[in-house]
Amino acid sequence: MLEIIDIEGRSAAEIADSLRTLIERGALRPGDALPPVRALAEQLGVNRNTAVSAYRQLTSAGVVVTLGRGGTRVAGAAAVAQEGFAADTALRDLGTGNPDASFIPDPSGVLASIARRPVLYGEPVIDPDLERSALTWMGGDLPEGTPLRLTVTSGAADAVERLLAQALTRDDAVALEDPCFLTSIHTVRVAGYRPVPVPVDDEGMTVEGLRAALDQGVRAVICTPRAQNPTGASLTAGRAAALREVLAEHPYVLVIEDDHYSLLSQQPHHTLISAEHRRWALVRSVSKFLGPDMCLAVTASDPETADRLAMRLTPGTTWVSHLLQRLVHALATDPEVAAGIRAAGEHYAARNAAFSALLTAEGLPTRAGDGLNVWVPLGAPARAVSEQLMRRGWLVRPGDEFALGDHGASERLRLTVHELDDAEQQRLAADLAASVRAVRERSAMIDR
Structure with a gap:
C-alpha cells in the first residue's frame, strides 16, 4: 500500500489530482490498494467526506475501482477475448x-453504379434510397404505429456504444445476456458500466433473470432476439410477450435489440419492444451477410433516442460514407x-x-x-x-x-x-x- 504521506491536498479535487499524478508517474500501479478513507482523512487533516469525494471522482473517471471489503484499488485494463482468427496458430x-467468405457477395459488379455526385457538408446524413428500404426492413418488425427514426452507424458495436453513452454514466448498471456476445462485454467494461447478468435458455433471455436485473436498477437492457451469440437461442413468441410484460413496468429503461443475424436467420423476429415503451432501439448490421468489413448498421429507435444518438455522432464523423450506404443498398436490394x-x-x-x-x-x-x-x-x-x-x-x-x-x-x-x-x-x-x-x-x- 502507498504511504499516506505521499498523498497531498486539502480539497477533494486536490487529493484526486495528487493520486492521479502518482498513478501517471508509476508510483501506483494497477491493482495497488489505496489507503482506507478514514486513515487518509486523518493523515491529511480533512473531513472524511472530503476523502470519500476524492475517491468518488477517481472512480467516476475510471482511474480506481471500489471492491467493497476489498477496498479501493488502482484500475487496470481487464483483458477481454475478441472475435476473429487466432494469430500465429498452426491448428x-x-x-x-x-x-x-465464399458466401460474401462480390461488390465489384455494383461499384460503378454507386459513384454519383459527391456528398457535401450539411446534406442529409442518410442516403435516401437506403432510408426508404430500411424503413420497410426495420419498421415491419416493430409494433404497428410505433414512431421511429433511423440512424446509420459504423456497425452494430458502434451503435450500441453510442446508444449506451447517450443514456448512461459510468457505473450505471446494464443487463447483459449470460453467456454474452464478446463485443457487448467489452463495450460495457471499457465504458465503466456495471454488467448485470441475465441467464439465457433455449428460448432466449429468461423472464426471472430480466426481472431480477430490473430490480437491481439497470438503466439499459441489451438483448439478442435471435441467433444469440454464443448459444444460438432465439426468442419465442411466448417468451418475448412475457419479457414485454416485465418491461411494461419500466418504460424508460433503454432496451437495445441487437438483431445481428437478421436476414440470415431461420427464425422469425419476436421483439421485446412494445408500442408503449419509451426508450428503445433495434440495431441491424450487415456484417454477417455482406461481410465484416462493410462496417454499417441501421438503428431504428424512438425519436428522443434518435436525437440523442445523433448528438453522439456530432463530435466526430457525423455520417457514415454515402458510398458505403449506396453499396449496402445496391447489394441488399439485388435479387441475386x-x-x-x-x-x-x-x-x-x-x-x-x-x-x-x-x-x-x-x-x-x-x-x-x-x-x-x-x-x-x-x-x-x-x-x-x-x-x-x-x-x-x-x-x-x-x-x-x-x-x-x-x-x-x-x-x-x-x-x-x-x-x-x-x-x-x-x-x-x-x-x-x-x-x-x-x-x-x-x-x-x-x-x-
Whole structure:
C-alpha cells in the first residue's frame, strides 16, 4: 500500500489530482490498494467526506475501482477475448465466429453504379434510397404505429456504444445476456458500466433473470432476439410477450435489440419492444451477410433516442460514407444477392444441424440453434477439453470466455464448424468425444 504521506491536498479535487499524478508517474500501479478513507482523512487533516469525494471522482473517471471489503484499488485494463482468427496458430481454428467468405457477395459488379455526385457538408446524413428500404426492413418488425427514426452507424458495436453513452454514466448498471456476445462485454467494461447478468435458455433471455436485473436498477437492457451469440437461442413468441410484460413496468429503461443475424436467420423476429415503451432501439448490421468489413448498421429507435444518438455522432464523423450506404443498398436490394443471402442462412443452419447430430450420436447431446456457431455441452471442464483438442489439431473457444456469472458456460464450447466438410465434421466429433472421455477419466482417477 502507498504511504499516506505521499498523498497531498486539502480539497477533494486536490487529493484526486495528487493520486492521479502518482498513478501517471508509476508510483501506483494497477491493482495497488489505496489507503482506507478514514486513515487518509486523518493523515491529511480533512473531513472524511472530503476523502470519500476524492475517491468518488477517481472512480467516476475510471482511474480506481471500489471492491467493497476489498477496498479501493488502482484500475487496470481487464483483458477481454475478441472475435476473429487466432494469430500465429498452426491448428484448425474453430473459434473465429466468422461467416463463410465464399458466401460474401462480390461488390465489384455494383461499384460503378454507386459513384454519383459527391456528398457535401450539411446534406442529409442518410442516403435516401437506403432510408426508404430500411424503413420497410426495420419498421415491419416493430409494433404497428410505433414512431421511429433511423440512424446509420459504423456497425452494430458502434451503435450500441453510442446508444449506451447517450443514456448512461459510468457505473450505471446494464443487463447483459449470460453467456454474452464478446463485443457487448467489452463495450460495457471499457465504458465503466456495471454488467448485470441475465441467464439465457433455449428460448432466449429468461423472464426471472430480466426481472431480477430490473430490480437491481439497470438503466439499459441489451438483448439478442435471435441467433444469440454464443448459444444460438432465439426468442419465442411466448417468451418475448412475457419479457414485454416485465418491461411494461419500466418504460424508460433503454432496451437495445441487437438483431445481428437478421436476414440470415431461420427464425422469425419476436421483439421485446412494445408500442408503449419509451426508450428503445433495434440495431441491424450487415456484417454477417455482406461481410465484416462493410462496417454499417441501421438503428431504428424512438425519436428522443434518435436525437440523442445523433448528438453522439456530432463530435466526430457525423455520417457514415454515402458510398458505403449506396453499396449496402445496391447489394441488399439485388435479387441475386438476396438469393445468395438466403442460401447462406440455409447453409449455416444445415451444417450446424449436421454437426450437432454427429455429436449427439457420439454421446454428447447437442441442440443446433440459429447462427454461425454451435454451443456444445460437455459435462466436463471446457478448458481441459480444449487442451485435449489442441493435441488433436483443433483450436476451440471455451465457454467461460462468454460468461458473466456461473450458468454452466465453463462446461461448454462455442464452435464455428460451418466451413468443415462432412469428413472433417466426423473427425472433429470423434476427437471431441474422445477428449471429453479423457478429461472425465483423468478426473475420476484424481478423485479416487
